[in-house]
Amino acid sequence: MRINTVFEALSHPVRRQILTLLKTRPMSAGELAGHFDLTKPTLSVHFNKLRDAELVAVERRGTSLIYHLNMSILEEALSGLLGKKDQTP
């Protein structure tokens, strides 16, 4: 896990919005793109950065690519900043 890659990925509002959208359920690239006033190639670049950070995982389903949220990386990165190694609640 590249902590720098994770925080860079989180630094753009569109990418955080994508993560928020994926909190409800997995979505295809096209469906996600429909929520923004940006072209598909632009969104595709954002998807790549999220994937590089492992904040999302991809699964092909026919012609569609389905993006899934990966919460655990988010938690890892944050606990890295916030505190000690093991902080059992």
Added chain:
Amino acid sequence: MRINTVFEALSHPVRRQILTLLKTRPMSAGELAGHFDLTKPTLSVHFNKLRDAELVAVERRGTSLIYHLNMSILEEALSGLLGKKDQTP
């Protein structure tokens, strides 16, 4: 709290390192600058971004400016991304 400002501030490794240094104790601008291979003006810009995001607070002590960590903003921003409004442990 500008969530965007907070995440932008967190996106640079030097700024995250500054926060980590401040976890142990408050430090002056000069002392913080000593930990990096960058000029003071450059660090000063980083301090400003952290202050804008309210991730740190400043207190003047004689000719020195002492920077303090403000954990709560970090937690707020993160819980905003991670989950529901109130997630009492």
Added chain:
DNA sequence: CACATAGTTAGATAGATATCTAATTAGTGT
């Protein structure tokens, strides 16, 4: 196989970010 659909990659460009040197402000002491 030809075509349509979903999505990505490539290349170009405008705008934002990080960094430096030089100049400025603020506080302390002589």
Added chain:
DNA sequence: ACACTAATTAGATATCTATCTAACTATGTG
């Protein structure tokens, strides 16, 4: 008032980031 130290702001520049259009890849269907 002057000099000294700590730190900031200003201005310039190099690099990085986001975005677009155009071209390409992959999958499914008649």
